[in-house]
Amino acid sequence: MNPRDYLEILHVAERLKxxxxxxxxxxxxxxxxxxHSWRISLMAFLLRHEFPDIDINRVVDMCLIHDLGECFTGDIPTFIKSDADREVEDSLLIQWVRSLPEKLSGDFADLYKEMDAQETKEAKLYKALDKLEALIQHNESPLDTWSENEFELNKTYAFDTVAFSSWLTELREAVLEDTMRKIESES
Structure with a gap:
């Protein structure tokens, strides 16, 4: 990859800031x-000793690139994002990935395919961290910033996503404890 291509990729990714x-x-x-992408990457890095059978570097890669499609569409909260929104985002992302230098384009495409399939432990861990980070962030933010539906979402969201791991299930339960404590103390 030449320096100009490298800079162009960084300029697109900068939009996420x-x-x-x-x-x-x-x-x-x-x-x-x-x-958000930085923090789920950190979350993955911090789990390298909890999940020794998982390629944490690959999980970090997934975390770093998972929302690059939002460079083109912006962020649409999961609870209002439609299939049409997903199609537009995916189409624009695929178009951009195909425009990258060949080797890098292949790396991105392989990661996105694995992430979408949700068959590997790495892909499942990335997806769980993506959802858990949102819950943790909500617990850190003031309750008056929550939308009405988030009171229920923070109680139920992502339990299915973490079910493949007892450690992540324990983490999700700890996040729920924080949610309940927050709601009780700030209501």
Missing amino acids: DTPRHCTTTKQRTESVAE
Whole structure:
């Protein structure tokens, strides 16, 4: 890859720094997609000793690229994102990935295929962390920033996604404890 191609990729990815997410931070600042991607990457890195049979570097790669489609469409919260929204995002992302240098394009395509199939332990861990991070962020944000449906979502969301791992199930239960404590103390 030549330096110009490298810079162009970085310029596209930089858009995520200015792409707001539905979540807010502890201080009520709207979180960016880049911040979310960074934190799930950190979450994966921190689990390397909990999941020694999983290629954590591959999981980190998935976490880093998982929301690049939002460079083109912005973030649409999962509970309102339609199939049509997904199709547009996927189409624009695929078009961009195909425009990358050949080897890199193949790397991206392989990761996205694995992530979409949700068959490997790595893909399942990435997906679980993606969902768990949103729940954790909601617990860190002030309750008055939650939309009405999030009170129920924070109680039920992602239990199915973490079910493949007893450790992640325990983590999800701890997140639920935090949710319940938050709702009780701030309501």
